[in-house]
Amino acid sequence: MLKKTERLSLVEQVVIQIEHLIESGHWQIGDHLPAEMQLMKEFDVSRNTLREAIRALVHAGLLETKQGSGTIVKSSSAFGVALHRQVEKSSIMETLEVRLALEREAAQLAAIRRDDVDLEAMTECIQLCKSASEKGDVQEFIQADILFHKAMVKASHNMMLERLYEHITEPLQSSIEEVMVADDYFNYSKEIHYELLEAIKKQDVHAAISYVNQYINDFREKIKRIQED
Amino acid sequence: MLKKTERLSLVEQVVIQIEHLIESGHWQIGDHLPAEMQLMKEFDVSRNTLREAIRALVHAGLLETKQGSGTIVKSSSAFGVALHRQVEKSSIMETLEVRLALEREAAQLAAIRRDDVDLEAMTECIQLCKSASEKGDVQEFIQADILFHKAMVKASHNMMLERLYEHITEPLQSSIEEVMVADDYFNYSKEIHYELLEAIKKQDVHAAISYVNQYINDFREKIKRIQED
């Protein structure tokens, strides 16, 4: 079998270079890119070629151009943008169901695969929850709560699961906050998270799934109640 | 709150039009687009503007251009392409775990929400499985099997779940076939699918989840065994 000869067009080469510069953090989110004229010289391509490359990345959601002002970095993950757009097309309930599906799988895998680093990270998040709870700081509590969930997903040692969860949770954040603030989730989740962590620590898969199902169903009920108002 | 004034650039307008023409099926996958010269006239824009629009869609994976030949439609879903790329970056096992997470959630939701149309569709798929099995046609059986799973996911009445499942299953297809052909999955899945359908018909959520877990774990074992060879 012969390898298909593949010449990358100049545009595609420039696109790849810019993507790398963004992914590597050389251009951070919010940064201004150099002007077209300068980029032309740096990449040694014509204006058209450069503009086609930039336009491709603008449409992908990585860049944003504003006439008269310049081009800035908007995001560092094309996949995140694509998922974000899909979430926007869907209802909150639909998205939440997908997120919970991932979370349930993550809990199961985490209970099997978690290592000491994972357990330490999760324990730390729970302590953050606790201290925020004692201070009565709702916002800080919510942030710590989300961090705990992310730590659990990370403990599943499945990068794809982690990325999906991350990019689906992001646009849901405001809805999550709404539910938590409106209800008495504050005290409730404190305990169940601790028990969930214990189950994962003991590698008790069934218990872990059971706890996740508990707060998933509870969360679902709360959403329904709020949406009915 | 004032509405953000939003002037869409000519390029973006052309992009949207082309996207619509593809989504609506006016240009099918594999079709050649008209040449640049003609599209310039039809959209009434300059060559640069048109080319930037096309380039954006090429990078998104909807189109493919070949110098000297033309431009063809490659895919109808930008989200599908993005997901596909993500899957390619991940291992088969990782992807499978995500897919199974979705399938488990789908089974649960389907057991709750399925309507008569869903049940009919699933029954039909099972009969296809059966007839393929009797004929001994492995390929046809696999296709029918996948159709059954998709029908179940559809019965969850969650569009986002359905799309995710669809686009994740697609690039996995060859791996799935490999497992099924290599092992004795042929006879095994015939029975468990029937029982799963019965559980969903009776709206027995626990039984449905249980059956899904059964063949999920079985499938996982088979994959492991094959990968070790």
Place this chain on the structure above:
DNA sequence: CTAAGTCCAATCATCCTACAACTTTTCAAA
């Protein structure tokens, strides 16, 4: 000094023409 308005330079948006590189078709010669 402050605040409002004006002007200007920088920047992206669009259009135009020209040529190069590649592919497909056509057609004539072997």
Place this chain on the structure above:
DNA sequence: TTTGAAAAGTTGTAGGATGATTGGACTTAG
């Protein structure tokens, strides 16, 4: 029929010109 060269059609790249928008510098009236 097969081969190969020519021709026509298509996308790729380059460079220049003008318009539209923005943000900051500057000016001026209070």
